[in-house]
Structure formats: structure tokens, C-alpha cells
Amino acid sequence: MFLQMGGLEIYGVTEIERFDVPLSFMFPELNDLVTSHEVAALNDPAVCSNGQVHLTIRSWLLRMNNRVILVDGCVGNHKNRKHWPSWHQRTDNVWLKKLGALGVKPQDVDVVFCTHLHADHVGWNTKLENGHWVPTFSNATYLTGRVEYEHWLAESIDGDKHGSFGDSVMPIVEAGQMTFLEDGSDLAHGLNVKLAPGHTPGQLMLHASGCETSAIFCGDVLHSPLQLRFPDISSAICFDRQEAAKTRRKLLSRLGNSEDYLLPSHFSDPGWCKIAAEGDWFSMY
Numbered sequence: 148m149f150l151q152m153g154g155l156e157i158y159g160v161t162e163i164e165r166f167d168v169p170l171s172f173m174f175p176e177l178n179d180l181v182t183s184h185e186v187a188a189l190n191d192p193a194v195c196s197n198g199q200v201h202l203t204i205r206s207w208l209l210r211m212n213n214r215v216i217l218v219d220g221c222v223g224n225h226k227n228r229k230h231w232p233s234w235h236q237r238t239d240n241v242w243l244k245k246l247g248a249l250g251v252k253p254q255d256v257d258v259v260f261c262t263h264l265h266a267d268h269v270g271w272n273t274k275l276e277n278g279h280w281v282p283t284f285s286n287a288t289y290l291t292g293r294v295e296y297e298h299w300l301a302e303s304i305d306g307d308k309h310g311s312f313g314d315s316v317m318p319i320v321e322a323g324q325m326t327f328l329e330d331g332s333d334l335a336h337g338l339n340v341k342l343a344p345g346h347t348p349g350q351l352m353l354h355a356s357g358c359e360t361s362a363i364f365c366g367d368v369l370h371s372p373l374q375l376r377f378p379d380i381s382s383a384i385c386f387d388r389q390e391a392a393k394t395r396r397k398l399l400s401r402l403g404n405s406e407d408y409l410l411p412s413h414f415s416d417p418g419w420c421k422i423a424a425e426g427d428w429f430s431m432y
């Protein structure tokens with residue numbers, strides 16, 4: 148199953164189908180509402196059940212004009228992620244196999260675009276080879292936002308909190324394969340990036356313009372469909388939750404008045420949707 152927009156084909160490449168995070172941790176304010184009828188009505192088993200928010204860990208693969216572009220790189224193999232057991236020291240290669248099933252070998256990837264530099268978005272940037280982290284995609288140009296990179300570079304001076312900057316970002320920079328993008332940069336014809344701050348300081352969204360509709364790869368501007376019903380509630384892991392809410396409302400309001408597709412990183416299959424405005428909140432279809 149893939150999304151076709153003119154000459155652009157979009158495929159989801161999932162590494163972890165279901166990753167559970169306690170609602171009380173992810174959205175503490177929402178957890179306080181859990182007994183209300185409003186939230187009970189949202190007890191969609193694909194979204195949230197038994198106090199757990201269900202997330203999917205997914206990359207997007209774009210094919211256009213014989214180019215192969217990856218949006219985000221999931222968790223990866225052999226990474227030390229002790230705080231998240233299902234991310235820690237993975238060895239299953241499931242994600243690479245799915246890429247292979249789409250006819251893509253690592254050396255075929257032309258561009259790797261990182262919306263932001265969290266561990267569940269940059270993992271496959273690198274692979275472990277003879278004890279060293281090397282780029283998984285040997286022929287690719289890797290792209291991320293300059294603001295985002297500079298933020299994590301400054302953070303890393305006090306220690307690499309999540310580990311992913313050291314094992315999945317710096318090796319790309321050191322290999323000379325990383326290029327930094329500014330707000331408004333063009334990644335290719337019809338592919339433009341926009342700053343979407345809040346979840347992280349320099350997160351970028353990728354906007355793919357088609358003939359009639361567009362697709363917006365929004366990274367973690369939204370984590371869960373719960374945030375369509377409660378657009379002002381940001382996750383506890385957002386860097387600036389107020390700014391994240393502002394960015395989210397702006398994006399959803401724009402999408403609610405269009406036929407454009409939204410492609411977040413963590414929604415369940417197929418992972419894309421369109422947005423309808425419902426007064427003060429939103430729904431997906």
C-alpha cells in the first residue's frame with residue numbers, strides 16, 4: 148500500500164508496529180481527564196487502551212524522478228537505549244528487510260532527511276561495523292535543520308543524554324555526509340522544508356507539493372490522534388510544550404481547510420490521513 152501523488156510515490160517503512168507509552172507519562176494533562184466521557188469516547192484500541200498510548204515507529208520512503216529519499220530513520224540496530232527496552236540493542240534487521248522488499252538497498256538511497264534528531268528518528272543513520280558507527284547509506288546526502296543540529300551539539304557538551312547524537316548523528320557529520328538546511332530550503336523540486344519548532348527547537352517538516360494535493364511529513368508535531376481531539380496538549384517529551392502546541396494548531400488549521408495529506412511518524416497503519424476541522428478540534432479521515 149502506498150500513496151501516489153503525480154510522480155511521487157510514498158511508502159511507510161515500519162520498524163516497530165506498536166510501541167506503548169503510559170498515557171500518564173506521555174500526556175499527563177490528558178491522563179487527568181481519563182475518566183471524562185470525552186476521553187472515554189477516544190478509547191480506540193488502535194490509539195490508546197488500558198492507560199497506554201500506542202505509537203508506531205515509522206520512516207517514510209519517497210520515490211520521485213528516479214531518486215530515493217528517506218524521511219527519518221527509526222531506532223536502528225545495536226544502539227544503547229536502556230530507558231526504552233524495545234529500542235535497546237535491537238538486532239532483528241526488520242526495517243532493512245522492509246526496505247529491501249520495496250526494492251531499495253542501502254546504497255540506493257540518495258537522500259536521508261531527519262525531521263529532528265531524537266533517537267527514534269535517526270537510528271538507522273548509522274550501522275555498527277568493526278566496532279565503529281558508519282553511515283548505513285553510503286551514497287546518501289543526509290539533511291537536517293541547522294537550528295536542530297546546533298541545539299543538540301550544545302546539549303552534548305554536558306553529555307549525550309539519549310546517546311543518539313553520538314552514535315547516529317556525529318558519525319554522519321564526521322564522514323562529511325551531513326548538510327544543514329534552513330527554514331524554507333528546497334530539498335528537491337517540489338520538496339520544501341519548514342521550521343516546526345516546539346517538540347525540538349529546530350524540527351523541520353517536509354512539504355511535498357503535488358498537482359492537486361500536497362503531503363506534509365510533520366515529524367513529531369503530533370504523536371497521536373489523541374492530539375487531534377486535544378490539539379493544545381503537547382507530549383511531556385516536547386522541549387517547549389507551548390510552542391509545540393502553537394505549531395500543531397497552525398498546521399492542523401491549515402490542513403483542516405485542504406485536501407492535503409498529513410504524514411506523522413507515529414500513527415498506526417497506514418500512517419497517513421487527511422484532517423477535518425471540527426470547530427475547536429480536529430478529526431482524521
Ligand SMILES: [Zn+2]
Nearest residue numbers: 265267367412
Ligand atoms: Zn518520535
